[in-house]
Amino acid sequence: MRAAWTRVWRYREAHPLLLDALVSWLVVTGVVLAARYDYASHGRVFGLPGVLLTAAAILPITLRRRAPVTVLLLCLAGSLASVVAGYWDALNNFGPLLALYTVAVQRSRRVSLAAAALATVVLAAGTTAAELGPLWLLAVLAALVSTTAWAVGDIRRILTERNARLEVLTRELERDREARARRAVTEERMRIATELHDVLAHHMSVIAVQAGLAGYVLESDPPTAAGALGAVADTSRQVLDELRRLFVLLRIGSDPVVPADDSSPAFSLDRIAVLADRVRALGIPVELVVDGVVRALPDSVALCVYRIVQESLTNVVKHAGGAGARVRLAYGDAVFVAQITDEGRKRSVPADSGGHGLVGMRERARLYGGTLTAGPRARGGFEVVLALPISSAGGTHNH
CATH class of the missing domain: 3.30.565.10 (Histidine kinase-like ATPase, C-terminal domain)
Known part of the structure; x- marks a missing residue:
């Protein structure tokens, strides 16, 4: 059930116009069937004029997302004409109320409040013309219905704007996090490069000492000279390894437990x-x-x-x-x-x-x-x- 609802919701997001058209035609069909079986018909025959007035009051909501104010005016005119013609207003109020909700969602509060006031006046006038009750009661009911539709739409608008701001802030925070991560990587590479430089300097000092020793005892003590040259060879290989790492690093582009002598290049796991x-x-x-x-x-x-x-x-x-x-x-x-x-x-x-x-x-x-x-x-x-x-x-x- 949840998967089916998820698919419907995704389809709604992808094809909103088609969904609105489907809803409007379903509502018109429901109104026509209700009138056909004398539901609140007040004895008036619901023929072709009634169908056309119903369509005029409801079908415009197909375009409510593209022109909400225009659609509201069309739906209000259709609903008013339907009531004046003697049909019960409740059957055709779905179109104006959904259009009013859409205006409250998509337009500023100033525009939506004016639309709500207009809807209240038109709905109250229509019910008054149909003589469905005392004027004060009809006005109160019209205001209550219009205010409810407006309030729901206004809340949706506020939530949509807030979500948009949160999305912008989230993207900014993500960019900031990525920038801080890049800075952390750069700083750490600089620190590693500095430490590798210290290690290389230490090894080069060893090479210099051993090479000097080999040259000094080359004739007088060949075994010692050979050992010194072997140390030079081993250390040179280590230097080449460290240089390779340093080149890779360059191509890529207050601590409570740090000992005071932390900068020494002669590290051991001890x-x-x-x-x-x-x-x-x-x-x-x-x-x-x-x-x-x-x-x-x-x-x-x-x-x-x-x-x-x-x-x-x-x-x-x-x-x-x-x-x-x-x-x-x-x-x-x-x-x-x-x-x-x-x-x-x-x-x-x-x-x-x-x-x-x-x-x-x-x-x-x-x-x-x-x-x-x-x-x-x-x-x-x-x-x-x-x-x-x-x-x-x-x-x-x-x-």
Whole structure:
């Protein structure tokens, strides 16, 4: 039933003129049938003149959406002529009242009030001419009927205008949200680029030192020189990887848990333990769990993990209402997973928290070929999961 009504409503929106024509003809048919069976006919034979007057009072509503004032005047004239001819006015008042409703919907209140006053006068005059009751009663009834039709239409007009304003505001808010999201992405890319610059500077310093050492001991200590050159080669490969990420980034176009020494390029995942201690100092319990065989990750990858854990714990501090958090770092054969959960109330992390929110977190994960998902947990709280592809090569060390 609901699906059928939905289809009818969509058809009405697509073909309003056809629907109005159908309604007008159905009403005319109903009036003719009522008169045919002597319903309120007052003994007057409802022949061809009655049919024509009924059509004049009702059929114009087919065009009510295109020319509502003109249609109202035509319907009022038809209804008045029908009553003067001796037919009962109630049979032909549908057209004028629907036309008045349409005027109230589509025209200004000043115009619709004038139309309502005119409709009241015409309806009252018609019923008076038919001598259907005391003048004061007929005037009151005409005013009541016209006012009701006008009020319903005026309310519809107000709601339509309000919905139009809300739609405009919604579009503006959507554009503003998209603009803020773009700004957040741009700011986060600038921040990532700065950090990659620091990492590159650190690696280049290592290359310079190792190259100098190799040149110094090249003849006196060949093994040491070979080791230094090997370090230069390894570090150079890392530099090339970071430059590639930096070029990709360029082509694409106040935090309570940030440590004071946060700008150092020499990152390791050990610093997450320091970050957890800092959050605990704020009175929020944090559990840190490490699974799998711990391996050294490239500085920039470790920095990506660190920043996402940092941002997630920041959101715990801001939005979880003092609930505890759990940070799980899992070293798989080919994937590194960082999972940050809290036990707070159901919520959503703002897309732009201090300029480095969920948008920036996803941007970081995407830069390193990973994925990031975030959302409320079924049992309450929130969960952020970062998955990064890693090489199985590399030494192990202890956290």
